[in-house]
Amino acid sequence: MSVVIILIVASLAVALLFLAGFVWAVRSGQYEDIVTPSLRVLAEDAKNKISETKSTLK
Amino acid sequence: MSSPSPELQTSPVLASSAAGGCFHCGEPCPDAAFAVEGKAFCCFGCQTVFSLLRENGLGQFYELNSAPGTRIRAASAAAKWAFLDDPTVAENLFDYADKTQAKVTLHLPAIHCVACVWLLENLFKLHPGIGHSQVNFSRREAAITFAPDKIKFSELVALLASIGYEPELTFGETEKIKPSSWRKKAWLQIGVAGFAFGNIMLMSLPFYFGLDSFNGPWFKLIAGWLGLAFALPVVAFSAADFWRAAWLSLRQRTITLEVPIVLGLAAIYVSSVIEVLAQRGPGYCDSLCGLIFFLLCGRLFQKKTYDRLTFDRDYKGFFPLSVVRKHSGGEAGVAISQLGIGDHLILRNGELLPADAKLVSGEACMDYSFVTGESEPVARAAGAHLYAGGRQVGGAIEVETVKSVAQSYLAALWNNEAFRKNSDHDLDSLTNRYSKRFTKLVIGIALAAAGFWIFRDATKALKAFISVLIVACPCALALAAPLAHGTAQRILARLKIFLKNALVIERMAEVDTIVLDKTGTLTTADAGGVEFQNAECGVRSAELSAEETNWIGSLARHSTHPNSVRIARSLSFSNLPVAGFKETPGGGIEGEIAGHKILLGARAWLKKCGVAARGDARPTNDKSSSATSVAIDGIYRGAFAFENSLRPEVAQLISQLGGKYELALLSGDNEREAARFQKLFGARAILKFNQSPADKLNFVRELQSRGRKVMMVGDGLNDAGALKQAEVGVAVVEQIGIFSPASDVILDAAELPRLARVLAFSRGAARVVRAGFVISALYNLAGVSIAAAGLLSPIVCAILMPLSSATVVVFSCGATAWLAQRAFGVRWQSAAATPLLLPAQPQNSGVALRFPPQSKLEAA
Numbered sequence: 001m002s003v004v005i006i007l008i009v010a011s012l013a014v015a016l017l018f019l020a021g022f023v024w025a026v027r028s029g030q031y032e033d034i035v036t037p038s039l040r041v042l043a044e045d046a047k048n049k050i051s052e053t054k055s056t057l058k
Numbered sequence: 059m060s061s062p063s064p065e066l067q068t069s070p071v072l073a074s075s076a077a078g079g080c081f082h083c084g085e086p087c088p089d090a091a092f093a094v095e096g097k098a099f100c101c102f103g104c105q106t107v108f109s110l111l112r113e114n115g116l117g118q119f120y121e122l123n124s125a126p127g128t129r130i131r132a133a134s135a136a137a138k139w140a141f142l143d144d145p146t147v148a149e150n151l152f153d154y155a156d157k158t159q160a161k162v163t164l165h166l167p168a169i170h171c172v173a174c175v176w177l178l179e180n181l182f183k184l185h186p187g188i189g190h191s192q193v194n195f196s197r198r199e200a201a202i203t204f205a206p207d208k209i210k211f212s213e214l215v216a217l218l219a220s221i222g223y224e225p226e227l228t229f230g231e232t233e234k235i236k237p238s239s240w241r242k243k244a245w246l247q248i249g250v251a252g253f254a255f256g257n258i259m260l261m262s263l264p265f266y267f268g269l270d271s272f273n274g275p276w277f278k279l280i281a282g283w284l285g286l287a288f289a290l291p292v293v294a295f296s297a298a299d300f301w302r303a304a305w306l307s308l309r310q311r312t313i314t315l316e317v318p319i320v321l322g323l324a325a326i327y328v329s330s331v332i333e334v335l336a337q338r339g340p341g342y343c344d345s346l347c348g349l350i351f352f353l354l355c356g357r358l359f360q361k362k363t364y365d366r367l368t369f370d371r372d373y374k375g376f377f378p379l380s381v382v383r384k385h386s387g388g389e390a391g392v393a394i395s396q397l398g399i400g401d402h403l404i405l406r407n408g409e410l411l412p413a414d415a416k417l418v419s420g421e422a423c424m425d426y427s428f429v430t431g432e433s434e435p436v437a438r439a440a441g442a443h444l445y446a447g448g449r450q451v452g453g454a455i456e457v458e459t460v461k462s463v464a465q466s467y468l469a470a471l472w473n474n475e476a477f478r479k480n481s482d483h484d485l486d487s488l489t490n491r492y493s494k495r496f497t498k499l500v501i502g503i504a505l506a507a508a509g510f511w512i513f514r515d516a517t518k519a520l521k522a523f524i525s526v527l528i529v530a531c532p533c534a535l536a537l538a539a540p541l542a543h544g545t546a547q548r549i550l551a552r553l554k555i556f557l558k559n560a561l562v563i564e565r566m567a568e569v570d571t572i573v574l575d576k577t578g579t580l581t582t583a584d585a586g587g588v589e590f591q592n593a594e595c596g597v598r599s600a601e602l603s604a605e606e607t608n609w610i611g612s613l614a615r616h617s618t619h620p621n622s623v624r625i626a627r628s629l630s631f632s633n634l635p636v637a638g639f640k641e642t643p644g645g646g647i648e649g650e651i652a653g654h655k656i657l658l659g660a661r662a663w664l665k666k667c668g669v670a671a672r673g674d675a676r677p678t679n680d681k682s683s684s685a686t687s688v689a690i691d692g693i694y695r696g697a698f699a700f701e702n703s704l705r706p707e708v709a710q711l712i713s714q715l716g717g718k719y720e721l722a723l724l725s726g727d728n729e730r731e732a733a734r735f736q737k738l739f740g741a742r743a744i745l746k747f748n749q750s751p752a753d754k755l756n757f758v759r760e761l762q763s764r765g766r767k768v769m770m771v772g773d774g775l776n777d778a779g780a781l782k783q784a785e786v787g788v789a790v791v792e793q794i795g796i797f798s799p800a801s802d803v804i805l806d807a808a809e810l811p812r813l814a815r816v817l818a819f820s821r822g823a824a825r826v827v828r829a830g831f832v833i834s835a836l837y838n839l840a841g842v843s844i845a846a847a848g849l850l851s852p853i854v855c856a857i858l859m860p861l862s863s864a865t866v867v868v869f870s871c872g873a874t875a876w877l878a879q880r881a882f883g884v885r886w887q888s889a890a891a892t893p894l895l896l897p898a899q900p901q902n903s904g905v906a907l908r909f910p911p912q913s914k915l916e917a918a
Contacts, residue, residue, distance in 0.1 A: 002868070004277070007279075008261070008280070008284075011257075012257065015253065015256075015257055018253075019250070023246060023249065026242055026245045026246050027242070031245050032149065032241070032242070033195070035195045036175060036192075036193055036194055039172045039195055040176075042121055042122070042172045043118075043173075043175060045175035
């Protein structure tokens with residue numbers, strides 16, 4: 001029976017960890033602007049491509 | 059093409075002989091006069107930006123998007139922005155400032171693609187004084203950190219302007235409202251509720267299936283206490299807004315929907331505590347958290363806002379941040395907030411007068427169309443009183459302010475009580491009217507059940523009372539309206555019809571009278587015809603020959619002035635090379651074609667250029683004040699007059715609306731078109747002309763006093779009072795995102811013909827909400843009969859509540875989407891997706907705004 005208690009404690013610990021992560025994400029403003037990051041990631045991609053082509057040219 | 063003259067190179071010329079277009083901005087370039095590294099540029103400005111970016115290692119800008127830049131229209135001098143270094147301006151604009159670091163959030167309308175985001179976030183490479191910068195794409199904003207001791211704010215703005223991102227700084231923005239933190243809080247509340255809901259449900263699973271007996275009685279205890287512990291923050295924090303709203307409504311002695319919700323929540327928590335204490339079971343905490351979670355999701359769904367739109371702007375948003383003030387040493391930009399009485403201001407073509415003033419010198423020709431609705435600019439001589447809000451058309455004038463900005467004619471409208479009233483009609487909403495009856499009924503049933511059980515089995519009385527309150531908790535009811543309205547709001551946004559909030563749908567459904575503004579709403583200058591009048595002033599000059607038409611057309615297409623664009627569009631001509639093109643702002647354009655000198659512009663300017671005016675009699679035709687005169691080889695040939703014409707399909711719209719609604723037309727313009735509009739609106743409609751902004755407001759108020767529900771459709775500041783006073787104010791705008799007066803709905807002018815269908819759709823959405831009420835009432839009825847019999851168990855509760863919510867969710871969203879598909883042919887899927895990249899918004903010069911795409915010019 002005590003194994004159930006261990007399981008409950010373990011699962012709650014994990015769940016609380018996720019809740020803390022969520023609170024941190026909201027607090028740090030990640031839910032404020034959900035459009036720009038999706039554009040920013042495109043620009044970062046292009047940068048990598050450039051460095052790749054440069055390295056192949058060498 | 060002939061060799062271009064020096065003027066041709068520096069003036070904003072549009073021709074299309076070079077293939078490919080400018081490497082920076084993509085606009086066609088006439089020749090390869092500007093070329094670096096084998097790339098062609100349309101002008102020196104674009105070439106400079108390219109070189110600047112290349113030198114600073116920002117060449118990637120051009121690899122992210124083809125021709126990502128914005129045309130550099132005018133060289134930006136840091137002096138123009140000098141007024142920004144004034145400490146009071148800085149104080150208003152900055153988010154944060156100390157000696158070594160400052161942070162400012164600027165609105166940059168030119169942001170339009172990935173490359174913009176990238177460039178602006180790499181701004182630090184351009185100047186050592188600039189630190190971190192972060193772009194918010196949907197708001198078109200950049201938050202920039204900089205060191206004021208290394209780069210002055212004016213220099214920062216000048217740098218942004220020089221690379222094509224001129225910030226839009228308006229007076230209203232200086233008293234900025236910080237982005238509210240409600241969204242952050244809403245996410246946290248949902249997160250906490252969802253977390254508790256999921257975890258309590260996980261522990262309750264054995265009870266649902268009757269497996270708890272395997273674990274022994276202590277498991278029930280642990281699950282019960284844990285559930286209560288998890289539910290506590292949900293009730294206290296996540297549901298805090300419901301408690302507050304319920305308390306407020308009770309203090310105002312009304313019953314909103316929050317009251318029965320809060321009653322239900324309290325009943326569930328109390329009964330759970332009793333159950334756990336009595337060691338009877340784990341309580342109802344799973345249902346409780348799930349209920350709050352669904353309610354919060356519905357509320358967030360309803361609170362759709364549009365980052366690019368402001369629905370509450372007053373006249374201040376219309377004003378620029380600064381004006382040019384004359385002082386003993388010369389001229390300097392000054393912030394409007396610093397303007398005093400008796401200041402001498404210089405207004406140039408297209409600039410706005412921010413305060414009531416007296417004309418000192420120059421020929422004033424004020425365009426009040428946005429303020430009063432008059433379609434024609436009015437000419438004023440020196441000494442005349444000029445009202446705030448007018449735009450100078452023509453040459454520069456000097457004025458002396460006689461009132462402060464806040465006391466001017468324009469601002470006076472905002473002192474009307476209509477602007478002080480709280481525009482939230484929430485208390486009167488459909489849901490709340492329903493919930494009043496609902497709450498009384500529920501409490502009645504609960505008391506009756508308790509009374510019944512007291513005489514039979516006293517132990518069951520309390521349980522029955524609480525059970526009824528639990529099951530009757532109008533969770534599904536609370537979801538019906540937000541979801542139906544939220545869905546409708548999103549679908550309309552897809553059609554470029556933006557609602558301030560979801561409740562507007564409900565008010566729109568109740569409208570029975572529609573008041574329309576004329577100038578700018580039903581009519582538009584842009585679609586109007588252009589008519590050449592050669593018999594002006596009673597002197598006949600010869601008709602234009604085909605050759606002369608070619609000359610005029612070829613000249614006009616070189617200018618981006620709206621009048622030139624309209625002339626070029628109206629003429630059918632073959633393009634000829636122009637030599638010596640010159641544009642005089644506020645005057646006109648000139649050029650030489652096939653050896654003939656052509657002048658196109660204001661009459662006064664033509665006179666100055668030495669064109670013999672034939673007769674100085676004032677023209678009889680009252681349209682000619684905004685006409686563009688033509689002279690060929692120094693001889694006056696006539697003028698192009700512009701007509702305001704009805705927007706396309708407006709006639710159909712009026713006839714569609716006429717059958718169902720009472721219509722009225724209000725116009726600040728004179729009665730010259732009265733007969734035409736009476737015919738259009740029908741004999742029953744009320745038509746009023748020469749209406750001041752206050753007249754319009756009073757007209758709407760008078761209709762309302764007769765019990766009418768009024769929708770006001772207008773476009774300008776002159777309608778602002780009426781828009782605010784009406785049940786539903788609809789602002790018609792040429793371009794989404796630029797200034798519009800305070801309103802409930804912002805409508806793209808091109809979508810105006812859809813208004814009748816939008817109204818029908820809103821009535822449909824209101825019916826969906828009512829049907830949702832019926833569905834949830836049926837569920838409640840079933841639940842209440844179980845509860846009143848004293849048979850409610852956690853499992854019944856756990857099934858019944860989510861099931862009723864889910865039914866209402868699916869029905870509300872589905873039925874509204876179906877209505878939309880029937881009315882507009884829009885699918886919900888496409889309504890959910892928003893276009894990622896939007897066309898660049900024009901700079902606030904207003905010139906680019908009306909400029910037609912190149913293809914149209916080619917066709918002309």
